[in-house]
Amino acid sequence: MRLTTFTDFGLRVLMRLAGDPARPFTTAELADEFRVSRNHLAKVISALAAAGYLETRRGGGGGAVLARPPEDIRLGDVVARLEADQALVECFLPGGAACTLTPRCRLKVRLAEAEAAFIADLNRSSLADCVYHPAKV
Template sequence: MRLTSFTDYGLRMLMLLASQPGQALSTAEMAARLRLSRNHLTKILQRLARGGLVQTRRGGGGGAVLAKAPEEIRLGAVVRLLEGGPQLVECLRPGGGTCTFDGCCGLKVRLRLAEAAFLADLDRSTLADITHPTVAA
């Protein structure tokens, strides 16, 4: 399975926030530290906020902070939240796409099982497991 850059950047953003407990970081500051587009990070931050993983504050001293302890944020949940788009292959999309093997294909089941195993493995780890103090540098 390949993760989109949206998810990759979201995970990095969460790691950065986890490495700075209680400190609100602006999107400009995160963009500079992560060397990423501020506009792109803003979209990711909005999704993370809607998903209840971060809180945002406006004004002086504002920015983003984690809404939960890093130990409570499962990586599988983050990936599910951020990867909410296209499926691995067309036939896994809602409605089934246009598969010429519809009804006589064993691939769909195997891919669903592989995706479930991938996410289950990520569910065994938390944000705390992958965050180190050197992230803040």
Template sequence: MHLTRFTDYSLRVLMYLADAGDERTTIAEIAARFSVSRNHLMKVVQELSRLGYVCAIRGKHGGLSLKRAPESIRLGALIQDTEHSLALVECSVDEDNCHLSPACRFNSIASEALQAFLKSLDNYTLADLMVPDCRTRLREMKRINVHVE
């Protein structure tokens, strides 16, 4: 299984905002700090806002902040919310494409494994990712002089 760039960026945004606390930040700032596409990050933030993870306020004094406490953001749920498809095998999406589907158990075994994976991730929250070394690195990134539009 490979998580998409969308989920990767979602985690980065949430970690950045968790470190910022009550201080608002912008998409441009986060994009510059992580050296990622501002346009792609806009889509990520829009979805995180729609899902209730991020508060996005427009205007001169606007910006982004976490809408929920880091302790309440379960990693398994976040991954389920941000991944378009968690299908591990093609036949879980299109049974008609496999001649073995009616007799094969692999789809159900893979589904069981996926549920165990997500359940394991749900034992952890965004707060669990925010260890001192991570916070230090995020703060170092903020001090780097990067032009932000």
């Protein structure tokens, strides 16, 4: 299974914030640190906030912080939420029936089970298990 860069950066943002939970991080700071587009990261942070993983504040001293303790954020739930619009295969899409094998396909069920097992395995870990602590200079 391959995760989108959107999900990759979502996980990075969460890990980074978990490493310094009392400090708000701005989108610009994180974009510079991760060497990615500020606009792209703003969309990631917005999605994480909409999902209830982050709280964001504007203005001086503003930025993003975790909305709940890292122990309460399951990795599989984050991945499932951020990948919700990404179908593993075409037939998983709403109305996805372009494949001529669909009426007798025996692979779709196996893929669905594998995807569910992947998420379940990730849910065995929380964000607390993956906290990022940058090297102190």
